[in-house]
Amino acid sequence: MKVVSIATVLFLTLVPGLSLADNAVMEELGIKAAKEAMQQLDVEKGDANVLILTDAGHAMVDGQTTQAAIKGLTEESGNSIGDGNLFQVLRAFWKPLWFYFFNKATGEAVYMEVDPQSLNASLDDFKALPAKTVFSTISRANVDIDYLKNHTDEGNVTFNQAVFNGNEFSLAGISNVWARGGSFDFIQATCFHDHLCPGVTSGLFLAKYVEDKLPINSSSESYKVISCPNWCKEDLLQMRWDATPGKSGMFVMALTDTEKKAIPGIAGIFIRWNSTTNEGDALALSYNSSAAKTNWTGPSWGSKLASDVVLMDYVDTPEAFVSTIKEFKVDQATLSQLQNAGMHPLKVAGVL
Ligand SMILES: [Zn+2]
Structure with missing residues (x-):
């Protein structure tokens, strides 16, 4: 011993x-x-x-x-x-x-x-x-x-x-x-x-909006996210939908400031993909982060905390923040283009 x-x-x-x-x-x-x-x-x-x-x-x-x-x-x-x-x-x-x-x-x-x-x-x-x-x-x-x-x-x-x-x-x-x-x-x-910030809450609102417009109906269906531009929302979507980059559930791309200004609030392209038919339904969505106001007038450390709390009142009304820019069908060739590093997904989708 x-x-x-x-x-x-x-x-x-x-x-x-x-x-x-x-x-x-x-x-x-x-x-x-x-x-x-x-x-x-x-x-x-x-x-x-x-x-x-x-x-x-x-x-x-x-x-x-x-x-x-x-x-x-x-x-x-x-x-x-x-x-x-x-x-x-x-x-x-x-x-x-x-x-x-x-x-x-x-x-x-x-x-x-x-x-x-x-x-x-x-x-x-x-x-x-x-x-x-x-x-x-x-x-x-x-x-x-x-x-x-x-x-x-x-x-x-x-x-x-x-x-x-x-x-x-x-x-x-x-x-x-x-x-x-x-x-x-x-x-x-x-x-x-x-952390819990208004950005991750926006992920919940976007998810609920997509789940309402494009509900999952069969085991062949899943959500794919062309995240463009990315922000805190992506982390919630990975957890909620198991839409992880490693399993091709999410492709993440940034936008320039000019591109962001061209499509205010653009949040990305959300696809309900059917892996049996190799077809999907897509929504290009925007998010209006100023749709809810807090009455916080104190020091800056409190503003996001106050927003976190106020936003919880809107969990069942995501349409107050989310709107559809474009709805379109996606086939395998289009999906490949949307995911491809050499392409611009918003141009492929025809929204930029
Ligand atoms: Zn965050």
Whole structure:
């Protein structure tokens, strides 16, 4: 037994980047995060007002994956993916590992960022570590947009001083919409996008508009997106329709400013494709982002958050924002042209 552990230690010493941290420590980390946050927010296990966001499962620490922390979070807090009150927010694997707890009853939120050094301890030693050693950042702020409307000085500190280490908008946006009944699928898509912004909401409105005009009727049908120009909307469409570039569900192209001005609000070409008949129905759509107004008059950090909330009132009326520029049939040859790098899809579609 001793020989094995010495060999393991030698191995880990010789291989740079490998950490002694294991899944038991990672799970304990999730427990510690939940304990600290629940104490700070003064909530009990199973409180339905609490939302947990984390990049655990995406972030890696010294080459180790971090999903076991989610197990610890759920054990201690009762929150889970199944209950729709725990979400994994996409971040690149080299980004810091963090946990975020939000209480919708008060608007208060706690953000904790992990000090990777602390994870090198043995499980017993790690259990004994205080939160202030395990986390290099533990910060608190009220992120509710209605509260912030009347407390802009607090918001100035939160957003201008980046108290959540740059994650303020990402976490506050998701929290505000979750608190107001944002659906699971929408919150999940925004977590894939990194944040909840009016741009990703426009993806939902475009999707609903297309689903109404060109509903999916058979297993041979799917949606293909000629995204031109691209913006935040594409990330929602990938999640909602499984329209990923890797499976030829989406082709993404930018436009020049002049081209954008030529077709105001142009959002792209949306095709319902039938893979049996090799035919499709296409819509060239535009999106009017100024169709809804917020009454936000405060500092700039609040305007997108206020829009996020206002836009939720329009989830069932996407036609207030989306309109059809052109409707046309697509055969295999046209589809190939629309997807081809040497072609201009809007010219192929005859809208530019
Ligand atoms: Zn966005």
